[in-house]
Amino acid sequence: MQRREFLRLLALAAAAGASLRAGQSAAQAADELYAAPRFGNVSLLHYTDCHAQLLPTYFREPNVNIGVAAAAGKPPHLVGEALLRNFGVAAGSRGAYAFTHLDFEHAALRYGRVGGFAHLATLVKRLRAERPRALLLDGGDTWQGSAVSLWTKGADMIGAQKLLGVDLMTAHWEFTYGAERVKRAVEEELGSIEFLAQNVKTADFEDPVFKPYSLRTINGVPLAIVGQAFPYTPIANPRHMVPDWTFGIQEVQLQKLLDEVRATGAQLVVLLSHNGMDVDLKLAGRVRGIDLILGGHTHDGIPAPVIVRNAGGTTLVTNSGSNGKFLALVDLDVRGGKLSDFRYRLMPVFSELLPADATMSAYIEASRAPHAARLGEKLALTEGLLFRRGNFNGSFDQMILDALIEAKGAQIAFSPGFRWGTSILPGQAITLENVMDQTAITYPWSTLTEMRGEQIKAILEDVCDNLFNPDPYLQQGGDMVRVGGMSYTCDPNAKIGARISEMRFEGKPIEAHKTYKVAGWAPVAEGASGEPIWDVVVRYLRERKTVPQKKLNLPRLIGVDANPGVA
Amino acid sequence: MDALRRTVLRGAGASGALAVALAAGLLKPQQARAAGWNKDAFGAKTPADALKGIGAANTSESKDILIDAPQIAENGGVVPIEITSTVPGTRSIAVLIEKNPFPLAGKFDFKEGAVPFVKLNVKIGESSNVRVVAEAGGKFYVAVKEVKVTIGGCGG
Numbered sequence: 079m080q081r082r083e084f085l086r087l088l089a090l091a092a093a094a095g096a097s098l099r100a101g102q103s104a105a106q107a108a109d110e111l112y113a114a115p116r117f118g119n120v121s122l123l124h125y126t127d128c129h130a131q132l133l134p135t136y137f138r139e140p141n142v143n144i145g146v147a148a149a150a151g152k153p154p155h156l157v158g159e160a161l162l163r164n165f166g167v168a169a170g171s172r173g174a175y176a177f178t179h180l181d182f183e184h185a186a187l188r189y190g191r192v193g194g195f196a197h198l199a200t201l202v203k204r205l206r207a208e209r210p211r212a213l214l215l216d217g218g219d220t221w222q223g224s225a226v227s228l229w230t231k232g233a234d235m236i237g238a239q240k241l242l243g244v245d246l247m248t249a250h251w252e253f254t255y256g257a258e259r260v261k262r263a264v265e266e267e268l269g270s271i272e273f274l275a276q277n278v279k280t281a282d283f284e285d286p287v288f289k290p291y292s293l294r295t296i297n298g299v300p301l302a303i304v305g306q307a308f309p310y311t312p313i314a315n316p317r318h319m320v321p322d323w324t325f326g327i328q329e330v331q332l333q334k335l336l337d338e339v340r341a342t343g344a345q346l347v348v349l350l351s352h353n354g355m356d357v358d359l360k361l362a363g364r365v366r367g368i369d370l371i372l373g374g375h376t377h378d379g380i381p382a383p384v385i386v387r388n389a390g391g392t393t394l395v396t397n398s399g400s401n402g403k404f405l406a407l408v409d410l411d412v413r414g415g416k417l418s419d420f421r422y423r424l425m426p427v428f429s430e431l432l433p434a435d436a437t438m439s440a441y442i443e444a445s446r447a448p449h450a451a452r453l454g455e456k457l458a459l460t461e462g463l464l465f466r467r468g469n470f471n472g473s474f475d476q477m478i479l480d481a482l483i484e485a486k487g488a489q490i491a492f493s494p495g496f497r498w499g500t501s502i503l504p505g506q507a508i509t510l511e512n513v514m515d516q517t518a519i520t521y522p523w524s525t526l527t528e529m530r531g532e533q534i535k536a537i538l539e540d541v542c543d544n545l546f547n548p549d550p551y552l553q554q555g556g557d558m559v560r561v562g563g564m565s566y567t568c569d570p571n572a573k574i575g576a577r578i579s580e581m582r583f584e585g586k587p588i589e590a591h592k593t594y595k596v597a598g599w600a601p602v603a604e605g606a607s608g609e610p611i612w613d614v615v616v617r618y619l620r621e622r623k624t625v626p627q628k629k630l631n632l633p634r635l636i637g638v639d640a641n642p643g644v645a
Numbered sequence: 646m647d648a649l650r651r652t653v654l655r656g657a658g659a660s661g662a663l664a665v666a667l668a669a670g671l672l673k674p675q676q677a678r679a680a681g682w683n684k685d686a687f688g689a690k691t692p693a694d695a696l697k698g699i700g701a702a703n704t705s706e707s708k709d710i711l712i713d714a715p716q717i718a719e720n721g722g723v724v725p726i727e728i729t730s731t732v733p734g735t736r737s738i739a740v741l742i743e744k745n746p747f748p749l750a751g752k753f754d755f756k757e758g759a760v761p762f763v764k765l766n767v768k769i770g771e772s773s774n775v776r777v778v779a780e781a782g783g784k785f786y787v788a789v790k791e792v793k794v795t796i797g798g799c800g801g
Contacts, residue, residue, distance in 0.1 A: 312719040313797040324725075326715045494798065540796050551716040552793050574772075599783040 104208065105171060108431040112204060117421045118195040118298040118393060121212035121344060123202060125376030125429030126399035128216075128572030129251075129498040131515070132442045134429035136501040137401045140463040143355075144570050144643040147548030151642050154355045154378035154397060158645030165381040176403065176426035177379050179645070186503055193427050194404025195238050196434035196442060201405055201427060203240060203435065208224040209409075211243045211296045216271075216459075217374030217398065218307065218352045222251035223498045225514035226449055231249070233254050234445040236267050241441055246272045246292055250308030250352045254520045256319045264288065274305020274350060274532050276335055277328040287323055290335060293344065299345035299412045302339040303333070304327035304368075308352040308375055310554045318520055318604035327551060329365060336367035345415050346486055348372060354555035354642075355397040359386060366390025366418025369417045370408065375555045377467065379404050381424050398421065401500060403427060412603065428539040453514075456507040457619035460629030464508070466499035466516060469545065469643075470568075471560050474499060474516050476628040478564030478599075478611065481618035485609075486526040488597035489583060490534070490564045506623070513615050523608035524599040532590040535578055538566065543574040562631055564588060569636040580634070648752050660694050679681075692741050692776060695749040696704035699739050701778050707732055707786035710779050718769055721794040727764045730779040730786075735761035738781040769794055 102110070124440035145155025156164050158178050167173040175185035176192065195248055206212050216239060221232025239247070247268075252260055264273045276290035291304040309327045312320055339347055349368050351358050354375040361369055366389050380400030386393045398406045409421040440506065475493045482491040499516040502508060529537075537559070546552040558568075567580035581588040588594070599611040617624065638644050686698025696702065713727040728738055738761060739752040750767045761779065769775075772793040779786045 111710060201659075310717055310797075313717055313795060315798075324719060326719070330711070330713050332761075537796065544795060547793075549716075552791075554717070554795075554797075600798065 079361070081419060084336070100177050101406050104431055105236060107220060107428075111172070111425060111428070111431065112201060113408075114205060114407055114423060116208045116420075117409035118412040118419065120299050120301060120409070120412055120460070121205075121209040121296075122348065122370075122372065122406075123196065123205060123212055123214045123257075123351075123540055124217065124371075124372040124396070124398050124406040124407045124408065125402065125404065126217025126352075126398045127219040127498065128193070128195075128402040129219055129226035129400065130221060130232075130518075131224060131402045131500065132192055132195045132226075132234070132238060132445070134197060135401055135515075136186050136191055136196035136500040136503060137179060137193070137403055138182045138463070138467060139179050140468040140644045142240055142375070142643065143378075144469055144546070144638055144641055146546050146570050149356055149359075149550065153380050153384055154376060155641075155643040157643055160280070160645070162643030164203070167381065167592045172426065172428065173381075176428075177381060182465075184503075188532045191428040192429060194429050194434070195402065197429045197432040198405060198439040199242055199435035199438040200432045201425065205405075205407055206225045207286075212298070213294065213303070215348075215372055216244045216247035216515065217350060217372060218247060218249040219251045219400075219498070220249075221372065222248065222254060223401075223518060225518055225596075226446055226510055228514070228520070229449065232263065232443075236263060237441060237445065238438070240269055241438055243589070244271050245303070246274055246303050246350060248274050248305040248307050248350050248352050250311060252521050253307075253311050254315050256520075257321070257323060268472055268588060270589060274303065274533060276304055277325055278307050279324050281322050281324045284324070287577045293342065297347055300343050301412075302342075302344035303348045303350055304335065306332075306340070306349055306351040306353055308354075308555075309357070315332060315554060316602040316604065327353065327361065329361065332361075333365050334368075335561065336365060338376060340367050345412050346370075346410060346417055354550075354553065355380070355395065356550035356553055357420045357555070358395050358397075362386035362393035362395050363388050365546055370410070370420075371395045372406065372408070374400075374520055377401075379424060379426075383422050394420070394422070400498060440556075443535065453509060453511040456511065456512060457623050458508050458618060459503060459506060459624045460502055460506060461624055463504055463513075464628075465501040467497055468557065469495075469508040470558050470619075471630045472499075473628040474502075474632060475560040476562070476630050477618070477625065478516070478615055479560055479631070481615050482524060482597040482599070483515050483563055483610075484615045484618060486524070486597035486617070486622040488526055488563065490594055490596045491562035492537070492560070492596060493560040494597040494600045495499065495545070495556075495559050497557060504627075506596040508619055509610075510616065513612050517610075517612045517615065519600060521600055521602065521606065522610040522612060523601055523606050524597065524611045524614050525601055525606065526595060526597050527594045529596045530590065531581070531588040531592050531594065534564075534588060534594065534596065535581060535590070538578045538581075539574055542568065544568075546570040546577065547574070560631075561622050562634075563614035565631070566616045566633045567636060568633040570639045646655065665698040683752070686739075686752070687747065689749060690747065692743045692748045693747070695747075696778065698749070699737075699752060699778070701780070703786040704772075705796055707779070710777050710786060710788035712775060712777055712788055712790040713777055714790050716791075716793055717793045720773075721769050721773060723766045723768050724769050724792060725764065726775060728762070728777050730761040732761075732779050732781045732783075732786050734781040735779045735800055738763055739778040739780075740765065740767065740768055741776040741778070742773050743776055744771050753766055
């Protein structure tokens with residue numbers, strides 16, 4: 079990719095952003111957003127990390143997403159106005175609402191809910207009408223994140239994927255239903271959807287567990303799509319759920335495989351990745367032979383691809399956001415045996431601009447029907463905005479922490495730094511479904527543990543290093559563990575062991591050898607038990623008619639004042 | 646893909662080298678030790694002493710030693726490490742886990758014509774550099790890769 083091309087790309091992104099201006103009619107807005115004349119000879123559609131959100135939702139993007147070392151100040155580590163400036167998106171526009179946290183409460187009321195499979199289906203059909211051979215790729219984290227997906231072990235989502243016309247997928251949270259469940263889905267339920275993962279092998283003989291890649295011919299162009307599951311599944315999630323499988327980035331094996339698919343004549347090679355964007359950017363600089371990485375996991379809605387140079391040429395790296403908010407459209411022109419040009423758009427799925435697809439609507443309604451009454455129970459009203467996403471804390475997590483401390487009689491509480499979980503606007507009712515949208519996992523147990531101060535410090539340092547290690551290959555793609563009951567200071571640019579300081583409980587320094595009562599949930603150890611976290615939160619809400627605006631317990635940050643990943 | 650088969654096949658070409666026997670599970674570690682247990686090296690508590698123990702006082706970095714190990718261990722108790730040396734005339738490969746109480750995890754000697762390839766499982770107690778030292782022509786070449794051991798549980 080030459081410099082001129084890069085500039086053209088930025089101009090494209092700018093045009094898309096600028097056209098998302100205020101004051102248009104809905105029809106005008108829909109046409110500007112979704113009318114996409116066909117280009118090139120291969121088209122791909124990509125969504126990722128929908129976290130089982132079949133209905134339209136609100137989803138607030140983070141105001142803290144800090145990049146360290148070489149990643150500082152570069153996509154995806156731009157938030158708020160820095161992101162708007164970088165991609166030329168107009169402030170106050172629909173684009174600004176989709177891509178940033180700015181003025182979220184007002185923008186949400188003005189522009190409405192995002193995502194929803196019935197609306198996504200309409201958009202897919204619209205784009206496919208002009209590109210009948212377009213492939214639809216699902217980046218994973220599809221079967222987890224809602225009550226119904228948990229209760230049906232992903233079956234509701236598999237049905238929706240098939241109806242949507244997904245061609246290929248890879249995975250992460252899918253594995254938390256256990257190896258047997260995933261195998262059964264792949265062998266018996268997915269139909270024509272190919273489940274790809276080059277980096278999952280048996281732990282004993284290192285045999286591949288899934289098909290590593292798929293070879294297709296589209297409009298005469300032979301191409302390969304390689305699957306990359308989340309490399310750290312057995313570390314970030316319970317290993318006992320996939321005890322016989324080993325994961326990892328598997329860069330050496332990937333290079334061999336890329337050479338192999340190129341040798342078979344593939345003129346276009348795409349990695350359908352659940353690495354996370356920082357890992358993908360590093361990988362793109364180190365392996366040869368990938369034209370395009372369609373990325374997920376880190377939930378970064380990035381308006382334009384990042385172009386990475388490597389020994390074999392260049393690789394485009396994208397990330398398509400989360401929770402059904404976005405659909406990426408990639409039109410590629412393959413000439414003379416190689417990629418010569420492309421067009422990329424990350425389209426926000428505005429439910430009010432895209433009529434619901436009737437077939438998908440009926441399917442969703444039917445899949446929810448047995449659970450509808452239970453899901454709709456109004457537990458309390460929220461006075462403030464409830465959200466999760468952000469490096470250090472979110473208001474819904476703060477509520478979980480408060481509920482844990484109350485229920486367990488704890489002094490301190492930890493809540494995992496998951497990046498899924500939808501937002502609830504001020505004045506809305508919090509339903510059971512909303513609670514499940516933040517907690518629906520297969521290891522929901524809440525716990526109370528006695529921990530010494532030094533153990534608390536070690537945990538905070540360990541998790542913080544998974545987020546801020548300067549080497550992207552050592553980042554697991556989650557956010558910092560949310561902390562209630564104690565205060566601390568964090569220096570993201572420091573090394574492990576030196577990032578966390580000033581730990582205090584009730585104003586007094588936390589002592590290394592003193593014991594504290596710490597509540598938490600989502601233990602990864604085998605045999606863990608406890609009351610499911612949703613029961614803890616539901617009880618907390620039922621005991622209150624309204625939940626006042628939550629004050630976030632946030633660490634004091636050092637050394638990131640000028641970082642455009644903080645707003 | 647089938648690493649064991651590959652190991653055994655390569656082993657067949659290595660005409661009975663110790664590494665092969667170990668990799669193929671033909672020798673127990675105790676038997677291997679009996680073949681010439683280097684107490685100074687394996688009993689050393691620092692990487693520097695272990696290197697001294699195998700006679701590798703001066704080492705130079707080499708890009709011809711490929712270490713394939715996980716960036717983050719899925720299970721610190723069993724970390725698979727695969728090493729290939731393309732340094733011409735490689736006669737031995739030593740593996741050190743720098744932060745382990747006894748850093749030297751293994752040393753593999755290759756007879757003439759053996760392919761300098763070894764795959765082993767090691768225990769890694771805490772995040773550590775894995776230091777691989779290859780001996781060729783009386784010189785020692787080194788490559789390093791970090792393996793992180795984490796409590797995990799907080800991924801996206």
